[in-house]
Amino acid sequence: MSVTVCQICDTPIDDGYTLCPACELDFALLLDQYVPWTHALEASLDATLHPGGHQPTRIITPTAPTPLRLDVLDHLDLLASIAQGLWRRLTGVNILKWQRDLCPDIIGCLTDAAMHSNLAKIPDIGMYVSQFQRLKPKTLAIIDPLDRATPIGQCLTCGLTVTATRDAETVTCPVCGREQTASAVRLDLLERSIRSGKAFTAGECARLLRGAGYRVSVDTVYSWKHRGLIDPSGRNDKGQPVYRLRDVAARLGHDTPDD
Ligand SMILES: [Zn+2]
Ligand SMILES: [Zn+2]
Known part of the structure:
Protein backbone atom coordinates (compact mmCIF):
# COMPACT_ATOMS: atom_id res chain seq x y z
CA MET A 1 0.00 0.00 0.00
CA SER A 2 1.43 3.33 -1.00
CA VAL A 3 0.68 6.45 1.01
CA THR A 4 -0.99 9.40 -0.76
CA VAL A 5 1.23 12.48 -0.53
CA CYS A 6 0.80 16.15 -1.42
CA GLN A 7 2.08 16.80 -4.96
CA ILE A 8 3.88 19.95 -3.81
CA CYS A 9 5.41 19.20 -0.40
CA ASP A 10 5.13 15.39 -0.06
CA THR A 11 3.16 15.58 3.21
CA PRO A 12 1.01 12.44 3.65
CA ILE A 13 -2.65 13.29 2.96
CA ASP A 14 -6.04 11.54 2.84
CA ASP A 15 -6.87 9.34 -0.15
CA GLY A 16 -8.73 11.22 -2.86
CA TYR A 17 -6.69 14.39 -2.32
CA THR A 18 -3.72 15.66 -4.31
CA LEU A 19 -2.73 18.67 -2.18
CA CYS A 20 -2.32 19.06 1.58
CA PRO A 21 -4.49 21.78 3.22
CA ALA A 22 -1.50 24.16 3.54
CA CYS A 23 -0.55 23.88 -0.15
CA GLU A 24 -4.20 24.17 -1.17
CA LEU A 25 -4.44 27.41 0.80
CA ASP A 26 -1.16 28.71 -0.65
CA PHE A 27 -2.36 27.94 -4.18
CA ALA A 28 -5.79 29.53 -3.60
CA LEU A 29 -4.05 32.65 -2.26
CA LEU A 30 -1.72 32.69 -5.29
CA LEU A 31 -4.74 32.51 -7.62
CA ASP A 32 -6.36 35.38 -5.70
CA GLN A 33 -3.17 37.44 -6.07
CA TYR A 34 -3.52 37.13 -9.85
CA VAL A 35 -6.79 39.12 -9.70
CA PRO A 36 -5.16 42.52 -9.00
CA TRP A 37 -2.16 41.47 -11.12
CA THR A 38 -4.47 40.82 -14.11
CA HIS A 39 -6.02 44.28 -13.70
CA ALA A 40 -2.51 45.77 -13.56
CA LEU A 41 -1.44 43.79 -16.66
CA GLU A 42 -4.48 45.04 -18.57
CA ALA A 43 -3.64 48.58 -17.47
CA SER A 44 -0.03 48.04 -18.66
CA LEU A 45 -1.24 47.07 -22.15
CA ASP A 46 -1.46 50.71 -23.15
CA ALA A 47 2.12 51.67 -23.99
CA THR A 48 1.49 55.34 -23.13
CA LEU A 49 1.00 54.39 -19.50
CA HIS A 50 4.08 54.32 -17.33
CA PRO A 51 3.69 51.28 -15.10
CA GLY A 52 4.98 52.46 -11.74
CA GLY A 53 3.95 49.84 -9.24
CA HIS A 54 0.33 48.77 -9.34
CA GLN A 55 -1.03 52.24 -10.02
CA PRO A 56 0.01 53.25 -13.53
CA THR A 57 0.26 56.98 -14.30
CA ARG A 58 0.20 58.49 -17.76
CA ILE A 59 3.42 59.99 -19.12
CA ILE A 60 4.17 61.95 -22.28
CA THR A 61 6.66 59.99 -24.38
CA PRO A 62 9.00 61.87 -26.77
CA THR A 63 8.14 59.56 -29.69
CA ALA A 64 4.77 58.19 -30.70
CA PRO A 65 4.31 55.01 -28.70
CA THR A 66 3.22 51.64 -30.02
CA PRO A 67 -0.44 51.52 -29.08
CA LEU A 68 -0.24 48.09 -27.46
CA ARG A 69 2.57 46.30 -25.74
CA LEU A 70 2.70 42.97 -27.50
CA ASP A 71 4.73 41.28 -24.77
CA VAL A 72 1.97 42.12 -22.28
CA LEU A 73 -0.70 40.91 -24.72
CA ASP A 74 1.15 37.58 -25.14
CA HIS A 75 1.50 37.24 -21.39
CA LEU A 76 -2.22 37.89 -20.83
CA ASP A 77 -3.06 35.28 -23.52
CA LEU A 78 -0.86 32.73 -21.79
CA LEU A 79 -2.38 33.54 -18.39
CA ALA A 80 -5.90 33.27 -19.89
CA SER A 81 -5.24 29.86 -21.43
CA ILE A 82 -3.80 28.45 -18.20
CA ALA A 83 -6.57 29.94 -16.03
CA GLN A 84 -9.23 28.62 -18.43
CA GLY A 85 -7.55 25.21 -18.56
CA LEU A 86 -7.69 24.98 -14.77
CA TRP A 87 -11.31 26.20 -14.74
CA ARG A 88 -12.37 23.53 -17.28
CA ARG A 89 -10.47 20.89 -15.34
CA LEU A 90 -12.29 21.84 -12.13
CA THR A 91 -15.79 22.30 -13.52
CA GLY A 92 -15.60 19.43 -16.00
CA VAL A 93 -16.95 19.37 -19.54
CA ASN A 94 -20.52 18.31 -20.13
CA ILE A 95 -21.25 17.83 -23.85
CA LEU A 96 -24.99 17.93 -23.20
CA LYS A 97 -24.69 21.28 -21.45
CA TRP A 98 -22.03 22.83 -23.67
CA GLN A 99 -22.74 26.35 -22.38
CA ARG A 100 -21.12 25.25 -19.16
CA ASP A 101 -17.83 24.88 -21.00
CA LEU A 102 -17.82 28.54 -21.93
CA CYS A 103 -15.27 29.95 -19.52
CA PRO A 104 -15.73 33.24 -17.78
CA ASP A 105 -12.95 35.82 -18.29
CA ILE A 106 -9.54 35.45 -16.61
CA ILE A 107 -10.74 37.03 -13.35
CA GLY A 108 -13.82 34.77 -13.26
CA CYS A 109 -11.73 31.66 -13.91
CA LEU A 110 -9.24 32.65 -11.18
CA THR A 111 -11.84 33.41 -8.51
CA ASP A 112 -13.95 30.33 -9.36
CA ALA A 113 -10.84 28.14 -9.21
CA ALA A 114 -9.55 29.63 -5.93
CA MET A 115 -12.83 28.76 -4.19
CA HIS A 116 -13.51 25.45 -5.94
CA SER A 117 -14.10 22.45 -3.71
CA ASN A 118 -12.12 20.14 -6.04
CA LEU A 119 -8.99 22.29 -6.02
CA ALA A 120 -7.10 19.87 -3.76
CA LYS A 121 -8.44 16.80 -5.58
CA ILE A 122 -7.68 17.04 -9.31
CA PRO A 123 -4.92 14.61 -10.40
CA ASP A 124 -2.75 17.09 -12.34
CA ILE A 125 -2.92 19.94 -9.80
CA GLY A 126 0.89 19.95 -9.41
CA MET A 127 1.24 21.02 -13.04
CA TYR A 128 -1.17 23.92 -12.56
CA VAL A 129 0.55 25.06 -9.36
CA SER A 130 3.93 25.12 -11.12
CA GLN A 131 2.49 26.92 -14.17
CA PHE A 132 1.08 29.72 -12.01
CA GLN A 133 4.31 29.90 -9.99
CA ARG A 134 6.33 30.16 -13.22
CA LEU A 135 4.13 33.01 -14.50
CA LYS A 136 4.60 35.03 -11.32
CA PRO A 137 8.09 36.53 -11.93
CA LYS A 138 7.20 37.65 -15.48
CA THR A 139 3.90 39.07 -14.24
CA LEU A 140 5.60 41.07 -11.50
CA ALA A 141 8.36 42.20 -13.88
CA ILE A 142 5.70 43.73 -16.15
CA ILE A 143 3.67 45.43 -13.43
CA ASP A 144 6.55 46.27 -11.04
CA PRO A 145 9.49 47.47 -13.13
CA LEU A 146 12.95 46.84 -11.69
CA ASP A 147 14.10 50.44 -11.96
CA ARG A 148 11.74 51.79 -9.31
CA ALA A 149 13.43 53.22 -6.23
ZN1 LIG B 1 1.59 20.32 0.62
ZN1 LIG C 1 21.79 60.97 6.30
Whole structure:
Protein backbone atom coordinates (compact mmCIF):
# COMPACT_ATOMS: atom_id res chain seq x y z
CA MET A 1 0.00 0.00 0.00
CA SER A 2 1.43 3.33 -1.00
CA VAL A 3 0.68 6.45 1.01
CA THR A 4 -0.99 9.40 -0.76
CA VAL A 5 1.23 12.48 -0.53
CA CYS A 6 0.80 16.15 -1.42
CA GLN A 7 2.08 16.80 -4.96
CA ILE A 8 3.88 19.95 -3.81
CA CYS A 9 5.41 19.20 -0.40
CA ASP A 10 5.13 15.39 -0.06
CA THR A 11 3.16 15.58 3.21
CA PRO A 12 1.01 12.44 3.65
CA ILE A 13 -2.65 13.29 2.96
CA ASP A 14 -6.04 11.54 2.84
CA ASP A 15 -6.87 9.34 -0.15
CA GLY A 16 -8.73 11.22 -2.86
CA TYR A 17 -6.69 14.39 -2.32
CA THR A 18 -3.72 15.66 -4.31
CA LEU A 19 -2.73 18.67 -2.18
CA CYS A 20 -2.32 19.06 1.58
CA PRO A 21 -4.49 21.78 3.22
CA ALA A 22 -1.50 24.16 3.54
CA CYS A 23 -0.55 23.88 -0.15
CA GLU A 24 -4.20 24.17 -1.17
CA LEU A 25 -4.44 27.41 0.80
CA ASP A 26 -1.16 28.71 -0.65
CA PHE A 27 -2.36 27.94 -4.18
CA ALA A 28 -5.79 29.53 -3.60
CA LEU A 29 -4.05 32.65 -2.26
CA LEU A 30 -1.72 32.69 -5.29
CA LEU A 31 -4.74 32.51 -7.62
CA ASP A 32 -6.36 35.38 -5.70
CA GLN A 33 -3.17 37.44 -6.07
CA TYR A 34 -3.52 37.13 -9.85
CA VAL A 35 -6.79 39.12 -9.70
CA PRO A 36 -5.16 42.52 -9.00
CA TRP A 37 -2.16 41.47 -11.12
CA THR A 38 -4.47 40.82 -14.11
CA HIS A 39 -6.02 44.28 -13.70
CA ALA A 40 -2.51 45.77 -13.56
CA LEU A 41 -1.44 43.79 -16.66
CA GLU A 42 -4.48 45.04 -18.57
CA ALA A 43 -3.64 48.58 -17.47
CA SER A 44 -0.03 48.04 -18.66
CA LEU A 45 -1.24 47.07 -22.15
CA ASP A 46 -1.46 50.71 -23.15
CA ALA A 47 2.12 51.67 -23.99
CA THR A 48 1.49 55.34 -23.13
CA LEU A 49 1.00 54.39 -19.50
CA HIS A 50 4.08 54.32 -17.33
CA PRO A 51 3.69 51.28 -15.10
CA GLY A 52 4.98 52.46 -11.74
CA GLY A 53 3.95 49.84 -9.24
CA HIS A 54 0.33 48.77 -9.34
CA GLN A 55 -1.03 52.24 -10.02
CA PRO A 56 0.01 53.25 -13.53
CA THR A 57 0.26 56.98 -14.30
CA ARG A 58 0.20 58.49 -17.76
CA ILE A 59 3.42 59.99 -19.12
CA ILE A 60 4.17 61.95 -22.28
CA THR A 61 6.66 59.99 -24.38
CA PRO A 62 9.00 61.87 -26.77
CA THR A 63 8.14 59.56 -29.69
CA ALA A 64 4.77 58.19 -30.70
CA PRO A 65 4.31 55.01 -28.70
CA THR A 66 3.22 51.64 -30.02
CA PRO A 67 -0.44 51.52 -29.08
CA LEU A 68 -0.24 48.09 -27.46
CA ARG A 69 2.57 46.30 -25.74
CA LEU A 70 2.70 42.97 -27.50
CA ASP A 71 4.73 41.28 -24.77
CA VAL A 72 1.97 42.12 -22.28
CA LEU A 73 -0.70 40.91 -24.72
CA ASP A 74 1.15 37.58 -25.14
CA HIS A 75 1.50 37.24 -21.39
CA LEU A 76 -2.22 37.89 -20.83
CA ASP A 77 -3.06 35.28 -23.52
CA LEU A 78 -0.86 32.73 -21.79
CA LEU A 79 -2.38 33.54 -18.39
CA ALA A 80 -5.90 33.27 -19.89
CA SER A 81 -5.24 29.86 -21.43
CA ILE A 82 -3.80 28.45 -18.20
CA ALA A 83 -6.57 29.94 -16.03
CA GLN A 84 -9.23 28.62 -18.43
CA GLY A 85 -7.55 25.21 -18.56
CA LEU A 86 -7.69 24.98 -14.77
CA TRP A 87 -11.31 26.20 -14.74
CA ARG A 88 -12.37 23.53 -17.28
CA ARG A 89 -10.47 20.89 -15.34
CA LEU A 90 -12.29 21.84 -12.13
CA THR A 91 -15.79 22.30 -13.52
CA GLY A 92 -15.60 19.43 -16.00
CA VAL A 93 -16.95 19.37 -19.54
CA ASN A 94 -20.52 18.31 -20.13
CA ILE A 95 -21.25 17.83 -23.85
CA LEU A 96 -24.99 17.93 -23.20
CA LYS A 97 -24.69 21.28 -21.45
CA TRP A 98 -22.03 22.83 -23.67
CA GLN A 99 -22.74 26.35 -22.38
CA ARG A 100 -21.12 25.25 -19.16
CA ASP A 101 -17.83 24.88 -21.00
CA LEU A 102 -17.82 28.54 -21.93
CA CYS A 103 -15.27 29.95 -19.52
CA PRO A 104 -15.73 33.24 -17.78
CA ASP A 105 -12.95 35.82 -18.29
CA ILE A 106 -9.54 35.45 -16.61
CA ILE A 107 -10.74 37.03 -13.35
CA GLY A 108 -13.82 34.77 -13.26
CA CYS A 109 -11.73 31.66 -13.91
CA LEU A 110 -9.24 32.65 -11.18
CA THR A 111 -11.84 33.41 -8.51
CA ASP A 112 -13.95 30.33 -9.36
CA ALA A 113 -10.84 28.14 -9.21
CA ALA A 114 -9.55 29.63 -5.93
CA MET A 115 -12.83 28.76 -4.19
CA HIS A 116 -13.51 25.45 -5.94
CA SER A 117 -14.10 22.45 -3.71
CA ASN A 118 -12.12 20.14 -6.04
CA LEU A 119 -8.99 22.29 -6.02
CA ALA A 120 -7.10 19.87 -3.76
CA LYS A 121 -8.44 16.80 -5.58
CA ILE A 122 -7.68 17.04 -9.31
CA PRO A 123 -4.92 14.61 -10.40
CA ASP A 124 -2.75 17.09 -12.34
CA ILE A 125 -2.92 19.94 -9.80
CA GLY A 126 0.89 19.95 -9.41
CA MET A 127 1.24 21.02 -13.04
CA TYR A 128 -1.17 23.92 -12.56
CA VAL A 129 0.55 25.06 -9.36
CA SER A 130 3.93 25.12 -11.12
CA GLN A 131 2.49 26.92 -14.17
CA PHE A 132 1.08 29.72 -12.01
CA GLN A 133 4.31 29.90 -9.99
CA ARG A 134 6.33 30.16 -13.22
CA LEU A 135 4.13 33.01 -14.50
CA LYS A 136 4.60 35.03 -11.32
CA PRO A 137 8.09 36.53 -11.93
CA LYS A 138 7.20 37.65 -15.48
CA THR A 139 3.90 39.07 -14.24
CA LEU A 140 5.60 41.07 -11.50
CA ALA A 141 8.36 42.20 -13.88
CA ILE A 142 5.70 43.73 -16.15
CA ILE A 143 3.67 45.43 -13.43
CA ASP A 144 6.55 46.27 -11.04
CA PRO A 145 9.49 47.47 -13.13
CA LEU A 146 12.95 46.84 -11.69
CA ASP A 147 14.10 50.44 -11.96
CA ARG A 148 11.74 51.79 -9.31
CA ALA A 149 13.43 53.22 -6.23
CA THR A 150 12.24 51.56 -3.04
CA PRO A 151 13.23 52.12 0.61
CA ILE A 152 16.29 50.01 1.45
CA GLY A 153 17.05 51.08 5.02
CA GLN A 154 18.19 54.04 7.09
CA CYS A 155 21.07 56.42 6.43
CA LEU A 156 24.08 55.22 8.44
CA THR A 157 24.73 58.77 9.69
CA CYS A 158 21.39 60.50 10.27
CA GLY A 159 18.93 57.61 10.28
CA LEU A 160 16.63 58.96 7.55
CA THR A 161 15.02 56.32 5.31
CA VAL A 162 16.93 56.17 2.02
CA THR A 163 15.67 54.72 -1.26
CA ALA A 164 17.53 53.06 -4.13
CA THR A 165 16.78 51.20 -7.34
CA ARG A 166 17.45 47.48 -7.34
CA ASP A 167 20.82 47.72 -9.11
CA ALA A 168 22.16 50.88 -7.44
CA GLU A 169 25.53 50.35 -5.74
CA THR A 170 25.73 53.62 -3.83
CA VAL A 171 23.13 55.95 -2.37
CA THR A 172 23.44 59.53 -1.20
CA CYS A 173 21.35 60.60 1.76
CA PRO A 174 19.10 63.51 0.72
CA VAL A 175 19.37 65.10 4.20
CA CYS A 176 22.97 64.78 5.39
CA GLY A 177 24.56 64.15 2.01
CA ARG A 178 26.54 61.09 3.12
CA GLU A 179 27.36 58.74 0.27
CA GLN A 180 27.20 55.11 1.34
CA THR A 181 27.04 51.73 -0.36
CA ALA A 182 23.53 50.33 -0.78
CA SER A 183 24.72 46.97 0.55
CA ALA A 184 25.92 48.54 3.83
CA VAL A 185 22.50 50.19 4.30
CA ARG A 186 20.69 46.92 3.55
CA LEU A 187 22.95 44.94 5.86
CA ASP A 188 22.43 47.49 8.65
CA LEU A 189 18.63 47.17 8.25
CA LEU A 190 18.91 43.37 8.27
CA GLU A 191 21.04 43.34 11.43
CA ARG A 192 18.72 45.70 13.27
CA SER A 193 15.65 43.72 12.14
CA ILE A 194 17.22 40.48 13.38
CA ARG A 195 18.27 42.00 16.72
CA SER A 196 14.82 43.54 17.29
CA GLY A 197 13.18 40.09 17.19
CA LYS A 198 10.62 41.51 14.76
CA ALA A 199 8.55 39.19 12.60
CA PHE A 200 7.86 39.57 8.87
CA THR A 201 5.95 37.71 6.16
CA ALA A 202 7.84 35.04 4.21
CA GLY A 203 8.18 37.44 1.25
CA GLU A 204 9.52 40.28 3.42
CA CYS A 205 12.02 37.95 5.13
CA ALA A 206 13.27 36.76 1.73
CA ARG A 207 13.55 40.33 0.44
CA LEU A 208 15.44 41.58 3.52
CA LEU A 209 17.89 38.66 3.32
CA ARG A 210 18.34 38.95 -0.45
CA GLY A 211 19.01 42.68 -0.04
CA ALA A 212 21.97 41.74 2.14
CA GLY A 213 23.31 39.28 -0.43
CA TYR A 214 21.83 35.97 0.76
CA ARG A 215 20.37 33.67 -1.89
CA VAL A 216 16.97 32.87 -0.43
CA SER A 217 13.57 32.94 -2.11
CA VAL A 218 10.08 33.13 -0.66
CA ASP A 219 9.60 29.51 -1.77
CA THR A 220 12.59 28.50 0.36
CA VAL A 221 10.98 30.13 3.40
CA TYR A 222 7.68 28.34 2.65
CA SER A 223 9.46 25.00 2.27
CA TRP A 224 11.15 25.50 5.66
CA LYS A 225 7.72 26.13 7.16
CA HIS A 226 6.26 23.01 5.49
CA ARG A 227 9.15 20.92 6.75
CA GLY A 228 8.65 22.23 10.28
CA LEU A 229 12.09 23.91 10.38
CA ILE A 230 10.59 27.29 11.25
CA ASP A 231 7.28 28.21 12.86
CA PRO A 232 5.28 31.38 12.27
CA SER A 233 5.35 33.57 15.38
CA GLY A 234 1.88 34.95 14.64
CA ARG A 235 -0.07 36.76 11.95
CA ASN A 236 0.05 40.34 10.70
CA ASP A 237 -3.02 42.56 10.44
CA LYS A 238 -3.77 41.10 6.98
CA GLY A 239 -3.87 37.60 8.50
CA GLN A 240 -0.65 36.47 6.81
CA PRO A 241 1.69 34.28 8.88
CA VAL A 242 4.80 36.13 10.04
CA TYR A 243 8.20 34.70 10.99
CA ARG A 244 10.91 36.05 13.26
CA LEU A 245 13.67 37.17 10.92
CA ARG A 246 16.11 35.79 13.50
CA ASP A 247 14.67 32.27 13.01
CA VAL A 248 14.74 32.53 9.21
CA ALA A 249 18.30 33.89 9.20
CA ALA A 250 19.38 31.08 11.53
CA ARG A 251 18.25 28.49 8.93
CA LEU A 252 20.56 29.97 6.29
CA GLY A 253 23.66 28.43 7.78
CA HIS A 254 22.46 24.85 7.84
CA ASP A 255 19.85 24.15 5.19
CA THR A 256 19.89 20.88 3.37
CA PRO A 257 19.13 20.95 -0.37
CA ASP A 258 15.49 20.30 -1.24
CA ASP A 259 14.90 16.97 -2.90
ZN1 LIG B 1 1.59 20.32 0.62
ZN1 LIG C 1 21.79 60.97 6.30
